[in-house]
């Protein structure tokens with residue numbers, strides 16, 4: 357599904373990613389864990405084609421066997437990448453419903469079914485109640501639901517989620533876990549940046565550990581369970 | 594007094610139309626278009642040339658001139674502005690400023706500095722009885738058509754998919770791209786549209802303002818103050834501030850004529866002290 361080869365990225369002279377190579381197979385949930393500043397957000401932004409405004413990149417990225425390295429962000433989105441940014445990215449000048457409808461549905465079939473608006477509202481009734489209000493008037497948890505719903509509505513094949521559980525109450529964290537498992541069943545692939553190791557271990561099939569811009573380890577679910585304490589210590593939580 | 598207020602609103606129409614174009618362009622491109630006044634001037638000259646050289650009347654000019662200049666604006670965006678936007682904003686600042694000077698001087702070389710006469714359209718030559726006073730029909734028309742234009746733009750921005758995309762791209766251009774929207778494709782028509790609005794205001798101005806190469810430069814300073822008062826990039830704010838500034842300066846003119854030239858700037862200073870982001874501006878900086 358996703359294949360990254362020798363990806364490096366710089367902010368001016370400072371190198372933030374060092375020859376990262378990784379892959380995510382179809383239907384997998386893979387997390388990317390690492391300390392603050394390890395380069396997780398940078399990696400997702402590179403995958404989305406958003407690093408260009410900050411500095412240079414090198415290496416190749418391919419999605420479903422197609423090299424997307426040279427493609428602009430909107431073309432990547434149209435090929436099925438669904439981006440959930442770390443700051444959520446709700447538009448204050450758009451209503452809840454407009455926030456949902458802004459992103460166009462992914463073209464060419466083969467992927468998971470796009471969620472019709474009706475299904476979004478059935479799954480998240482609160483969004484229906486607030487559909488005419490500005491997106492940013494929702495609570496933090498509801499905003500995160502909105503952002504997830506936004507990419508599901510497009511029928512994105514590979515979700516790139518940057519710390520979706522950050523700052524949320526356990527109830528919402530649990531809800532996000534349910535949604536991720538549900539969309540995986542429907543054929544969606546997920547690359548999840550996560551500091552919450554416990555949550556990561558509960559949803560993901562595999563994990564990459566990123567440190568100072570390098571992938572230092574690749575772990576499966578059981579390894580993470582065994583080493584949860586060690587990982588937590590390493591992450592400084 | 595009422596009549597003066599009405600004068601103010603008519604004057605404010607021009608501010609509102611120009612500020613609206615500036616705001617849309619700034620919002621979508623992050624470019625402060627210093628050539629905006631020059632396109633207003635070209636609009637007025639376009640009307641003059643259309644009549645003088647081609648015998649095309651006001652009504653034809655009102656449609657044709659903004660259309661042509663809008664296309665010219667779109668071409669300009671494609672050829673120059675687009676290349677400069679990734680660089681320091683100063684480049685587009687200098688580019689549009691230089692362009693304004695070039696356009697002004699080209700017109701001046703051809704037509705000199707004297708004002709060119711432009712007749713009112715005969716259909717609007719008379720006066721209208723507004724109950725409390727009578728008023729030139731043309732001025733009433735200007736006010737009505739400008740207000741209508743502003744409302745139309747508002748409706749497009751708030752009620753259509755195009756408007757939604759423009760708002761989204763104004764707020765978070767990068768994110769909007771990441772969500773699958775080719776923002777770059779919308780930038781050119783938006784720039785052209787902003788220029789067309791300036792040209793539209795220019796054609797409207799031709800029958801009631803002196804048509805000369807400097808008419809845009811004189812007006813645009815005030816329009817920048819209007820945009821700042823309304824809140825940079827705020828579409829609603831710039832329109833409201835346009836009419837408000839017209840009103841305030843007309844009334845200021847009536848009560849304290851000595852200050853007539855600077856009422857706008859006093860207003861701007863007061864608003865900025867009170868709300869640094871302008872009346873309808875958002876506090877955070879644009880990304």
Ligand SMILES: Nc1ncnc2c1ncn2[C@@H]1O[C@H](COP(=O)(O)OP(=O)(O)OP(=O)(O)O)[C@@H](O)[C@H]1O
Nearest residue numbers: 367370372390391392393394395396397398399410
């Ligand atoms: N805009 C920027 N300009 C310069 N350096 C940056 C910028 N953004 C990030 N960096 C640097 O790049 C490195 C990686 O940052 P990144 O945001 O990708 O880390 P992260 O793993 O997402 O961290 P966090 O857990 O805090 O979100 C850090 O050293 C950071 O200081």
Ligand SMILES: [Mg+2]
Nearest residue numbers: 396397398442
């Ligand atoms: Mg981050």
